[in-house]
Amino acid sequence: MEKKYFVTSAEMKKYDKTTIEHFEVPSLVLMERAALETAEEIEKRFKKGSRVLVISGTGNNGGDGIAVGRILMQRGYEVDFVLIGEQAKCSKETRRQLDIIAKYECPMKSKIESMEYDIIIDALFGIGLSRNVEGIYKNCIETMNDICGFIVSVDIPSGINADTGEVMNAAVKADITVTFAYEKLGHILYPGCEYCGEVLCKDIGITDESFLGEEPLVYSYADRYKEQAAALMPARNRGGNKGTFGKVLVVAGSRNMSGACELCARSAYRIGAGMVKIVTPEENREIIQKNLPEALLSTYSDAEKPEAWEVFSQDLKESMKWADCIVIGPGIGKSGTAHRLFEYTVKESAKDLVIDADGLNLLAESEELQESLRTAALREGRQIIITPHVAEFARLYGCKPEEVKKDIISKTKKLADRLCGTVVCKDARTAVAHYEERCVYLNVTGNDGMATAGSGDVLAGIIAGLLAQGGKGREAALTGVFLHGRLGDLAAEKTGRYAVMAGDLTEQLKYILSDEGKRR
Numbered sequence: 001m002e003k004k005y006f007v008t009s010a011e012m013k014k015y016d017k018t019t020i021e022h023f024e025v026p027s028l029v030l031m032e033r034a035a036l037e038t039a040e041e042i043e044k045r046f047k048k049g050s051r052v053l054v055i056s057g058t059g060n061n062g063g064d065g066i067a068v069g070r071i072l073m074q075r076g077y078e079v080d081f082v083l084i085g086e087q088a089k090c091s092k093e094t095r096r097q098l099d100i101i102a103k104y105e106c107p108m109k110s111k112i113e114s115m116e117y118d119i120i121i122d123a124l125f126g127i128g129l130s131r132n133v134e135g136i137y138k139n140c141i142e143t144m145n146d147i148c149g150f151i152v153s154v155d156i157p158s159g160i161n162a163d164t165g166e167v168m169n170a171a172v173k174a175d176i177t178v179t180f181a182y183e184k185l186g187h188i189l190y191p192g193c194e195y196c197g198e199v200l201c202k203d204i205g206i207t208d209e210s211f212l213g214e215e216p217l218v219y220s221y222a223d224r225y226k227e228q229a230a231a232l233m234p235a236r237n238r239g240g241n242k243g244t245f246g247k248v249l250v251v252a253g254s255r256n257m258s259g260a261c262e263l264c265a266r267s268a269y270r271i272g273a274g275m276v277k278i279v280t281p282e283e284n285r286e287i288i289q290k291n292l293p294e295a296l297l298s299t300y301s302d303a304e305k306p307e308a309w310e311v312f313s314q315d316l317k318e319s320m321k322w323a324d325c326i327v328i329g330p331g332i333g334k335s336g337t338a339h340r341l342f343e344y345t346v347k348e349s350a351k352d353l354v355i356d357a358d359g360l361n362l363l364a365e366s367e368e369l370q371e372s373l374r375t376a377a378l379r380e381g382r383q384i385i386i387t388p389h390v391a392e393f394a395r396l397y398g399c400k401p402e403e404v405k406k407d408i409i410s411k412t413k414k415l416a417d418r419l420c421g422t423v424v425c426k427d428a429r430t431a432v433a434h435y436e437e438r439c440v441y442l443n444v445t446g447n448d449g450m451a452t453a454g455s456g457d458v459l460a461g462i463i464a465g466l467l468a469q470g471g472k473g474r475e476a477a478l479t480g481v482f483l484h485g486r487l488g489d490l491a492a493e494k495t496g497r498y499a500v501m502a503g504d505l506t507e508q509l510k511y512i513l514s515d516e517g518k519r520r
Contacts, residue, residue: 001232002222005215006442007182009127009162015181015210022212025205027093030180031060033204035067038154038178039075041200042068042119045150048076050118055144056094057124057137057158058085063094064154065123070101080117082109084124084140112140115147122153122172127162127184132169141170153177156186157195164406165192173197181206185218185409188444190428218409218442221482226445229486230513232479233272234469245274246468249323249351250295250461251316251341252330253280258287260331260357260457263502265295267461268327270509271483273468277319279341303337313344320345325352325383325467329359330457338362346372352383352467356460360388364395370419377420377435383473384421387460393425409433409440422473424463426456430481434474441478445485447500449492454502459484462509486512 007015019025042052054069056062066081073079081101083090087108090098098108122144124137133141141159144151151174156162159171162184177196179187180203186192187199208215225232237244248268252261261284265276277296278288285299298319300312320326328345332338342362345353346369353373355363363369363386376382386396390408394401397415404411408431416423416433425431428448432441463480467473484505490512491504 002224003215003219004222005182006185006188006218006220007216008185008218009130011216012127012162012182012184015206018210018212019206023209028096030204030206031063031067031093031097034064034154034178034180034202035071037180037202037204038064038068038121038152039071041176041178042072042121042152043075046077046119050077051116052077052079052119052121053112053114053117053147053149054079054081054121055112055124055140056081056083057126058083058087058090058094059126059128060091060093061123061126061155063091063097064126065121066094066097066101068121068123068154070097070104070106073104073106077119079106080109080114081106082112084110084136112143115143117147117149120144120147120149120151122151122158122174124158124172126155127186129159129161129168133159133171134169138170141172145173150175151197153196155179156184157192160186160192160195162186165189166406167191167195171195176200178202180204182216185442188429188442189408215439217438218440220442220444221478225482226486226489229483232482233513234466234471236272240274242274245272246324246465246470247275247277247322248273248461248464248468249277249279249319249326250330250464251279251326251328251345252332252457253278253284254331254333254335254338255281255283257331257333258284259454262288262292263454263457263506264327264330264356264461264464266292267458267506267509268465268468269294270506271462271465271480272513273465277323279316279319300337303340304335309340316341316344317348320349320351323351323468325354325464327354327356327460327464329356329362330460332358334358334361343369350376350380350382352385352473354385354387354460354464354467356387356456357392360386360392360396364392374418374420383467384419385424385463385467385473385477386419386421387424387426387456387463389426389456393423409442413440422477424459424477424481426459430485432474432477432481434477437474441481443481443485445482446488447485447492447497449495449497449500450485450488450505452500452502455484455488455505458487458502458505461506483509483512
């Protein structure tokens with residue numbers, strides 16, 4: 001599957017160094033290419049004669065900015081250059097750029113002397129920033145934001161941490177960001193992505209060969225799949241039947257909580273599963289049969305009584321044998337019955353398992369059940385996929401939610417390793433990690449309209465439906481998360497983000513997969 005990489009500061013520096021030293025492409029050639037690409041983006045938007053302010057720091061990012069300003073000056077723009085910091089501390093490449101503009105008799109100023117500019121080129125800090133911005137640098141950033149001009153950040157808005165997206169005390173609010181070779185994590189993660197404006201990633205000659213066999217840690221699906229989402233789907237057997245396309249068992253819902261199991265089951269059907277059976281309390285029977293008559297149904301009453309549980313558990317055992325995969329958790333609560341259902345499902349079946357919502361809270365309370373899942377995964381090859389939001393993740397991991405948000409990639413991978421499964425950590429940017437894979441998937445589809453009750457139930461059903469059709473756990477999770485986000489984007493286009501409901505996501509599956517055969 002075609003990938004799009006998001007790199008850390010250290011990775012990008014490594015690839016830059018490899019290109020220069022191993023492939024012997026001079027650093028000034030890379031800098032000139034970066035400057036040309038940036039200048040051309042400005043030329044697309046502003047006519048000659050526009051006033052340009054270049055704010056450069058002493059690192060290589062500053063050299064990029066100076067080169068951009070020099071190119072624009074030579075093409076008819078009015079350019080002022082400002083260097084923040086001591087010239088003696090400039091990098092070798094930036095000193096070279098200073099020497100070049102000096103020969104063109106361009107004065108280099110040490111402070112911003114005017115607030116009247118059409119374009120501001122932000123080249124104060126690059127991707128190496130790791131500490132809070134203070135003093136003259138903070139003042140400079142605030143001044144850039146105050147100028148009523150179009151801000152172009154070179155590589156990343158100054159003040160944004162390239163690895164975490166964190167605002168380092170102050171940050172430039174760019175209209176566009178022109179970055180090079182690969183997008184950085186700080187362009188993607190919140191809040192950094194909100195400071196970047198439109199991100200334009202340009203080829204300057206640093207290619208995948210610079211990985212030297214070890215690809216970056218974080219990736220997503222290539223942008224083309226946003227318009228060709230159906231290409232991610234498993235192939236359909238034209239001669240198949242309902243059994244061919246898999247059987248999903250949905251253990252979900254509780255009294256007055258019928259919606260979770262309905263949303264989950266409907267999504268499993270919509271993504272292509274052949275048969276779906278719902279295990280839920282008797283109180284939900286009528287509404288499920290009315291709203292989702294396609295679903296098979298197994299209900300229970302008074303399951304906390306030993307004699308009732310003994311009878312029902314046999315039915316549950318048969319249902320688990322019937323299924324190709326199981327979803328447990330949406331809306332089941334934390335009652336005694338919920339505990340029994342969850343423990344029984346974990347211990348008495350080896351079928352692939354998707355755990356969501358209340359199932360995750362029950363799992364967090366039992367180290368014994370976590371160990372059972374680990375053992376089943378390692379000894380029996382049972383595929384375990386968990387889909388926690390940040391708070392559920394924190395309970396399982398043993399940390400605070402804010403710690404998860406600050407380190408979602410690393411922590412998702414560590415929890416996947418601990419549980420020997422696939423972990424889908426749901427947030428504004430969802431991370432997916434598998435214990436046998438080094439790299440972590442970071443999802444960039446979706447929007448804030450999806451922050452609504454039931455959205456996670458839809459995702460659990462989609463992933464289970466893909467598993468039932470023969471998908472591997474990791475691939476089912478990746479595809480499910482990507483498609484789930486696309487459904488949210490399509491729903492938001494139709495209703496606006498404020499009006500999106502979980503049911504809208506499932507409805508969009510009818511349209512996003514309608515051309516499945518044409519785009520394979």
